[in-house]
Amino acid sequence: MNTKVIVGIVVVVVIVAVAFFLMQPSEPSREPTPTPAVKYSLSEVAQHDSADDCWVIMEGVVYDVTDYIASHPGGESIVEGCGIDGTFIYDNRPMGSGSPHSDNARALREQYKIGELE
Numbered sequence: 001m002n003t004k005v006i007v008g009i010v011v012v013v014v015i016v017a018v019a020f021f022l023m024q025p026s027e028p029s030r031e032p033t034p035t036p037a038v039k040y041s042l043s044e045v046a047q048h049d050s051a052d053d054c055w056v057i058m059e060g061v062v063y064d065v066t067d068y069i070a071s072h073p074g075g076e077s078i079v080e081g082c083g084i085d086g087t088f089i090y091d092n093r094p095m096g097s098g099s100p101h102s103d104n105a106r107a108l109r110e111q112y113k114i115g116e117l118e
């Protein structure tokens with residue numbers, strides 16, 4: 001076979017292979033791009049300091065626990081944390097057992113997270 005024909009075939013094969021490779025749909029990235037957390041100031045949190053509008057800061061995270069107050073096993077005591085950094089009272093429950101909340105409570109509060117303290 002003529003050398004030019006062979007080179008031609010090789011070039012065509014390479015072009016087809018490259019085209020095939022480029023046409024493959026790109027892998028969707030498995031890791032979702034993390035969205036930056038919404039930041040709230042202490043004074044902004046302080047405006048939500050009542051039983052019908054209750055934001056609590058715990059360990060630098062801001063939670064809106066308004067909808068949880070009615071089902072809180074510790075009753076209205078949770079309202080003491082509304083509008084403030086409630087980390088200490090959450091961890092120590094000075095008005096109750098004096099002990100930290102359970103792992104269950106820690107898991108439960110996650111659904112009320114709305115952002116972070118700036």
Ligand code: HEM
Pocket residue numbers: 056065068072073074075077078079080081086087089090093095096097098099100101102103104105106108109110112
């Ligand atoms: C910072 C404000 C809060 C205060 C002052 C508070 C206080 C209390 C108190 C006094 C009790 C009764 C048991 C005891 O006397 O120790 C209790 C129980 C409980 N609280 Fe809270 N609480 C707060 C926030 C929360 C939040 C944000 C959650 C979850 C979303 C939660 C979930 C629970 C649960 C599940 C119990 C049952 C016992 C346990 O699992 O530890 N509390 N809390």
